[in-house]
Amino acid sequence: MLEVQVFDQGGVLKEPVVVSEEGFGGTVRKSLLRDAIIMYEANRRNSVASTKTKSEVSGGGRKPWAQKHTGRARAGSIRSPLWKGGGTVFGPHQRDYYYTMPRKAKKVALYSAILAKLKDREVVLIDKLIFDRPNTKKMVSLLGSLNINGSCLIVMENRDEVVWKSSRNISNLNVKLAAELCAYDVVKYRQILMTVSAFEGLKQK
Numbered sequence: 001m002l003e004v005q006v007f008d009q010g011g012v013l014k015e016p017v018v019v020s021e022e023g024f025g026g027t028v029r030k031s032l033l034r035d036a037i038i039m040y041e042a043n044r045r046n047s048v049a050s051t052k053t054k055s056e057v058s059g060g061g062r063k064p065w066a067q068k069h070t071g072r073a074r075a076g077s078i079r080s081p082l083w084k085g086g087g088t089v090f091g092p093h094q095r096d097y098y099y100t101m102p103r104k105a106k107k108v109a110l111y112s113a114i115l116a117k118l119k120d121r122e123v124v125l126i127d128k129l130i131f132d133r134p135n136t137k138k139m140v141s142l143l144g145s146l147n148i149n150g151s152c153l154i155v156m157e158n159r160d161e162v163v164w165k166s167s168r169n170i171s172n173l174n175v176k177l178a179a180e181l182c183a184y185d186v187v188k189y190r191q192i193l194m195t196v197s198a199f200e201g202l203k204q205k
Contacts (some may be wrong), residue, residue, distance in 0.1 A: 110181060117192055
């Protein structure tokens with residue numbers, strides 16, 4: 001059993017929540033979690049390196065000189081890789097690195113990432129997160145009262161435009177919905193701040 005600290009919006013500690021490890025898979029599947037992280041990073045990769053082969057380089061429509069009796073080496077095209085401005089041999093080309101894992105495997109990886117954060121005491125719960133208007137200074141003050149200093153991911157059950165606007169100007173801080181959460185998001189940030197309702201929703205799944 002794991003205990004997770006719960007705070008109110010004023011930063012006052014409340015009764016902790018006791019969580020069963022079985023609710024998040026029981027064990028941290030490190031190998032599966034690693035595979036999921038590699039997949040998400042590969043899918044974010046943008047391939048821009050590209051070179052032209054001798055068939056793609058412009059020019060070289062005819063043989064530069066006769067095959068024999070010139071005293072020079074044989075040449076068939078000025079687009080040869082041996083020539084300056086010619087094509088490239090075995091150079092990089094644009095490619096799609098996208099691939100996917102089974103849906104159940106991604107779900108288990110997400111639970112493993114959350115369980116690892118719970119064991120490392122890097123998950124903080126808050127009973128509610130409601131601002132009357134966008135206020136970045138108030139969000140910074142809240143994070144300070146919860147002893148959150150590094151990068152942080154705020155996980156909420158429902159979309160809240162005011163909370164998002166209060167967080168968007170703070171570096172290393174992001175807001176996600178529990179339904180959109182993936183293993184990469186959980187591992188990327190040092191600490192996770194969840195509303196109690198979002199946390200209970202994840203346990204029910």
